[in-house]
Amino acid sequence: MVENKRIDEPTGTQTVGHEWDGIEELNTPLPRWWLLTFYACILWAIGYVIFFPAIPMLHGATKGITGWSSHGQLEASMNAEAKRRAPITAAIAATPIEQLLANDKLKQAAIEGGRAAFKVHCVQCHGSGATGSKGYPNLNDDDWLWGGDIATIHYTITHGVRNPDHNETRFSQMPAFAGVLTPAEISSVVSFVRTISGQQQPNAASARGATLFAANCSQCHGPEGKGGRQFGAPNLTDAIWLYGGDRATITQTVMKSRFGVMPRWNNRLDPVTIKMLAAYVHSLGGGEAAPSAPAANVKP
Amino acid sequence: MSNLEGLIDPGSPLYERRKGVYPKAVDGFFRRLKWAAMAVTLTIYYVTPWLRWDRGPYAPDQAVLVDLAHRRFYMFAIEIWPHEFYYVAGLLVMAGIGLFLVTSAVGRAWCGYACPQTVWTDLFQHVERAIDGDRNAQIRLAHSPWGLEKIAKRVAKHAIWIIIGALTGGAWIFYFADAPTLMRHFMAGDAPFVAYSTVAILTATTYIFGGLMREQVCIYMCPWPRIQTAMLDEKSLVVTYKDWRGEPRTHGVKKAADEGLKTGDCIDCTQCVQVCPTGIDIREGPQIGCITCALCIDACDKVMAQIGRPRGLIDYCTLDDAAIEKAGGTPKPVLKTLFRPRTLAYLSIWSAIGLAMLFSLGARTRLDLSVQQDRNPIYVQLSDGSIRNNYTIKVRNMEARPRKVVLKVSGLSDARMWTQDGGRASASDEVEVTVDPDSVLKVRLFVAAPSKGPERQPFEISAQAAGTNEKGDSDTTQFERPEHEEDEE
Ligand code: SF4
Ligand code: SF4
Numbered sequence: 001m002v003e004n005k006r007i008d009e010p011t012g013t014q015t016v017g018h019e020w021d022g023i024e025e026l027n028t029p030l031p032r033w034w035l036l037t038f039y040a041c042i043l044w045a046i047g048y049v050i051f052f053p054a055i056p057m058l059h060g061a062t063k064g065i066t067g068w069s070s071h072g073q074l075e076a077s078m079n080a081e082a083k084r085r086a087p088i089t090a091a092i093a094a095t096p097i098e099q100l101l102a103n104d105k106l107k108q109a110a111i112e113g114g115r116a117a118f119k120v121h122c123v124q125c126h127g128s129g130a131t132g133s134k135g136y137p138n139l140n141d142d143d144w145l146w147g148g149d150i151a152t153i154h155y156t157i158t159h160g161v162r163n164p165d166h167n168e169t170r171f172s173q174m175p176a177f178a179g180v181l182t183p184a185e186i187s188s189v190v191s192f193v194r195t196i197s198g199q200q201q202p203n204a205a206s207a208r209g210a211t212l213f214a215a216n217c218s219q220c221h222g223p224e225g226k227g228g229r230q231f232g233a234p235n236l237t238d239a240i241w242l243y244g245g246d247r248a249t250i251t252q253t254v255m256k257s258r259f260g261v262m263p264r265w266n267n268r269l270d271p272v273t274i275k276m277l278a279a280y281v282h283s284l285g286g287g288e289a290a291p292s293a294p295a296a297n298v299k300p
Numbered sequence: 301m302s303n304l305e306g307l308i309d310p311g312s313p314l315y316e317r318r319k320g321v322y323p324k325a326v327d328g329f330f331r332r333l334k335w336a337a338m339a340v341t342l343t344i345y346y347v348t349p350w351l352r353w354d355r356g357p358y359a360p361d362q363a364v365l366v367d368l369a370h371r372r373f374y375m376f377a378i379e380i381w382p383h384e385f386y387y388v389a390g391l392l393v394m395a396g397i398g399l400f401l402v403t404s405a406v407g408r409a410w411c412g413y414a415c416p417q418t419v420w421t422d423l424f425q426h427v428e429r430a431i432d433g434d435r436n437a438q439i440r441l442a443h444s445p446w447g448l449e450k451i452a453k454r455v456a457k458h459a460i461w462i463i464i465g466a467l468t469g470g471a472w473i474f475y476f477a478d479a480p481t482l483m484r485h486f487m488a489g490d491a492p493f494v495a496y497s498t499v500a501i502l503t504a505t506t507y508i509f510g511g512l513m514r515e516q517v518c519i520y521m522c523p524w525p526r527i528q529t530a531m532l533d534e535k536s537l538v539v540t541y542k543d544w545r546g547e548p549r550t551h552g553v554k555k556a557a558d559e560g561l562k563t564g565d566c567i568d569c570t571q572c573v574q575v576c577p578t579g580i581d582i583r584e585g586p587q588i589g590c591i592t593c594a595l596c597i598d599a600c601d602k603v604m605a606q607i608g609r610p611r612g613l614i615d616y617c618t619l620d621d622a623a624i625e626k627a628g629g630t631p632k633p634v635l636k637t638l639f640r641p642r643t644l645a646y647l648s649i650w651s652a653i654g655l656a657m658l659f660s661l662g663a664r665t666r667l668d669l670s671v672q673q674d675r676n677p678i679y680v681q682l683s684d685g686s687i688r689n690n691y692t693i694k695v696r697n698m699e700a701r702p703r704k705v706v707l708k709v710s711g712l713s714d715a716r717m718w719t720q721d722g723g724r725a726s727a728s729d730e731v732e733v734t735v736d737p738d739s740v741l742k743v744r745l746f747v748a749a750p751s752k753g754p755e756r757q758p759f760e761i762s763a764q765a766a767g768t769n770e771k772g773d774s775d776t777t778q779f780e781r782p783e784h785e786e787d788e789e
Contacts, residue, residue: 029316031520033513129676140680141688142724198685238683283720285680285690285746 085109093272097154098290100279107279114280117273121265130284135243135260140284143240145232146170148288154278160264161232169264172231174257177216181254185212190250196225196237199245320442321515321579323425324435324571328598337413338422346467349474353377358700358737366476378661381698383668390657394650401646403531405638406616407538411524412593417517420468420510421577424461431457435574461511462503469502515578518591525588534619535640539592541572541583541614544626565609572596572614582614592616667705668696669763671745671775679780681751687781688748695743695763697735704766707731707745711759712779715749732766747779755781 005017013026048054052064063069088109092100101107119128125136132138137145146156156170163169177186185208192209194200214223220233227235234242243249243258265274281287351363353376360367365374373380373388380387402409411418431453432438444450473495474482485491486499509517518525532538546566566583573581575596580589582596594616601611621631674690682688697703708730709715716727720743727748735741745761757779764772 031516032315032317033516034520035315131677131680138677138680140677140690141682143683235683239685240681240683283744285688285720287720287723289723289725 089272092275095275097275097278098151100275101150101282110276110279111283113273114276114278114283117269117277118280121269122277125262130281135258137242138240139281140286141240142286142288143235143238144229144286144288145227145234145242147229147291148282148286149290150278150282150287151290153281153287154275156262157274157277157281158264158266161260161262163261163264166264170232172220172233173259174220174233174253176255176257178255181212181216186251186254189213189217189254190247193225193236193250194245194247197239197245198237318516319579320439321577322435322438322442322574323577323579323595324574324599325429326575326595326599326602328595328601330594330598334413334422334593334595338419341414341416341419342423346471349471349479355379356700360478362478364475365478368476379698381696383670383696384664387657387661390653394653394657397646397650397653400531401643401650403528404533404536404646405643407532407536408525408528408590408592411518411528411591415524415591417509417522418577418591418593420464420506421514423464424511424514425577427460427464428457431460458507458511462507465503465506465510466499468506469499472502473498515589518578519589525591529588533642535637535642537616537618537637538586539582539590539594539597539614540586540617540619540622541566542612542617542622542625543583546583546613565604565607565613567603567607569603571599571603575599665771665773666698667703667763667765667770667773668694668698669707669761669773669775670694670696671761671777673777673780679782681782682748685751686748687751687779688746689779691745691747691761691777693743693745693761693775695733695735695741697737697739697741699737701737702734703737704732704734705741705763705772706766707733708762708764709747709759710762712747712749712757713753715747715759715779717745717747719746720744749779751781753779753781755783757781 006015007013008015008024008026011026013028015024016027018025049062050064051066051068053061053069054064055062088106091103091106092110092113095103095106100110118126118130122130126132126139127136130139137143142148144152146152146161159166159168159170161170162173177189181189188205188209189212190209191200191203191205192207192213195202195206195209200206213221213225217225220228220231221236222228222233225236227233239245241249242260243253265277269277348364349362352361353363353374354361355374359379360374362374363376365372367374371382378387399410428438432441441450441453470486473486477495482491482495486495513521545564547564548562549566549568550561550563551568570581572583573579573596575598576582577593577595578589578591580587582590597612597614597616600614604611604613617625617631618637621637624631670693672692672694674692678689680688680690693707695705695707697705707717709717716729717731718724718727719731719733722731724746731745733741733743758776759779760774760776762772762774764770
């Protein structure tokens with residue numbers, strides 16, 4: 001190809017000797033500073049490889065003499081972030097849960113921290129939007145089994161529900177009525193429950209169910225079926241059903257009873273995180289104002 | 301060093317050393333135009349940050365200010381918030397189309413007169429001439445051995461260049477903070493680090509690009525000449541050497557005429573080449589190195605006057621006109637060249653965008669609402685059977701005083717709303733919030749409505765300053781309900 005080099009007439013420039021479909025490339029020289037810049041870049045690259053982790057090895061990469069690494073940088077910034085948050089974390093730790101919402105700044109920080117912790121620890125059961133699912137309460141609504149003020153939520157998260165190893169856990173158990181009541185009686189009770197929740201019109205069966213309800217269920221669910229938070233007994237008159245409000249599901253519930261559990265978190269999470277979780281759950285839209293005295297239900 | 305010299309062998313056909321360019325001083329119409337352009341652009345650049353504009357107690361009083369920390373952009377009476385960034389985008393689009401307009405009408409006028417690279421290079425060359433003298437003296441000095449005089453001149457020149465560079469970088473930072481305050485801090489040494497580093501970087505780039513690299517930037521680094529060449533057409537004005545008039549170049553016109561030879565107007569005095577700031581010979585035809593500064597026109601016009609020929613051997617000319625003139629016709633009037641369908645099209649697009657922006661500036665409100673529906677959960681079943689949707693709303697109060705704002709729902713019957721602070725106890729058909737001056741309030745809004753209704757119902761949330769009938773803002777969103785089950789039984 002070299003032998004094909006020639007001077008291009010109109011420009012007076014030498015060609016490089018290549019030709020594609022009659023198009024020839026002119027050998028237009030680069031400016032020298034451009035070349036020097038290129039060499040400088042090569043030097044820079046060599047320096048880079050020496051100073052920073054650069055060459056991939058079997059396990060990790062070469063270290064580089066500055067000791068810098070992105071992992072190290074991440075760790076440093078995580079530490080810095082923890083340090084930055086230390087005052088607010090300490091303030092949350094020092095604030096009793098009942099007063100946490102009074103301070104706007106603490107409240108915001110707690111809700112955001114709780115949001116993050118919820119995504120790690122709670123979404124498995126309650127869902128990423130805290131909407132729960134069948135058997136797992138929706139934390140957005142205004143219906144609470146054990147209570148919806150922040151202190152009560154905090155208690156529930158701390159001690160969990162029905163933890164056999166823990167004295168202070170929330171505990172209650174609905175009896176299974178399968179052997180206690182006859183199938184016909186159970187059917188009447190179901191009719192009554194569906195009547196008080198407005199899902200069906202009163203009839204003879206529901207009237208029979210009312211008597212049975214008063215005798216067997218009202219201790220926990222209250223005479224009107226409005227539930228009892230002391231026992232975590234659901235309100236049967238509202239529109240919210242943990243397992244479902246249709247005939248078949250209620251029948252199943254009465255016959256075999258239900259036994260929902262929730263882990264206690266005081267053996268896994270630090271107190272500040274638990275407080276933040278309580279603040280977050282309280283913020284979801286169903287949070288209640290503090291009642292006169294926090295409801296504490298302990299194992300009898 | 302010798303090894304390095306080997307690597308970049310000066311004789312190599314692949315690389316070449318920069319050829320020195322020592323443009324000669326020239327005077328004339330276009331040179332004066334260039335002076336004027338330089339004066340105007342530099343004045344705008346240096347003076348703008350010092351203009352004051354009274355905006356009341358809560359806002360800065362700098363006429364043009366890019367307030368990055370608070371994310372505001374002030375331009376005289378106009379204040380732009382981040383969500384109104386489309387105004388800035390609009391200005392950039394206008395600048396782009398404006399460049400198309402100018403280029404299609406008068407070629408690379410931007411390059412020749414207004415480009416910062418050109419303006420500062422020009423400034424640096426004037427400094428150079430003031431110290432080293434004009435072209436010939438510069439060449440002599442460049443080739444003379446180092447001595448006291450050369451060192452003194454070189455030190456003076458580079459020192460002044462660096463000072464100009466520092467002033468350039470220094471002026472830039474004043475666009476981003478209150479200029480007098482920043483100036484005081486800068487001098488006292490307690491301005492933010494970014495101020496000093498910006499000045500340092502801009503000083504370096506101004507000095508290197510404007511002082512050392514000059515035409516190299518235009519020819520090798522700038523993408524614009526490549527794009528511009530594509531935007532020129534045969535009706536755009538470009539600097540043209542009228543070869544049909546100039547050729548053959550003749551040194552001794554009289555003698556040649558006596559000998560009966562054909563003579564052109566060009567006397568090959570190379571004045572046009574000597575004055576060219578990019579060091580090219582325009583007589584070789586249009587080329588990428590030409591920034592159409594028209595200094596060669598000034599130079600040649602002088603020569604033509606001296607030899608008693610009409611001016612304009614080198615002149616602004618369109619390719620079409622060049623062909624007509626060559627064939628002996630009369631070129632079209634300049635106005636016709638400037639106003640033709642293409643430039644008029646650019647002009648109308650350009651002004652349409654400008655008018656639209658002015659119009660929307662006039663019509664915009666200083667209260668802005670945006671509503672975003674929470675998607676997780678989409679809806680919540682409440683114990684009384686009603687359905688609740690959650691919304692995250694942002695209320696922007698763009699006035700420099702705190703305001704109470706009333707939020708209302710319309711198009712959703714029996715809707716009740718409340719915020720997290722009020723709780724459900726405060727549910728009502730409207731909510732009042734207080735927004736700090738010049739800031740955005742983010743609120744979570746809970747809206748509950750009966751479960752009967754369409755599964756997906758559009759409705760509107762509106763915001764209005766409490767107790768006024770000022771124009772507010774509203775946003776349309778959706779209310780979602782679960783699929784209906786009551787039909788089951
Ligand atoms: S200045 Fe005019 S006359 Fe002189 S060389 Fe250039 S074109 Fe020819
Ligand atoms: S050829 Fe003429 S117009 Fe072009 S850059 Fe040189 S002096 Fe300016």
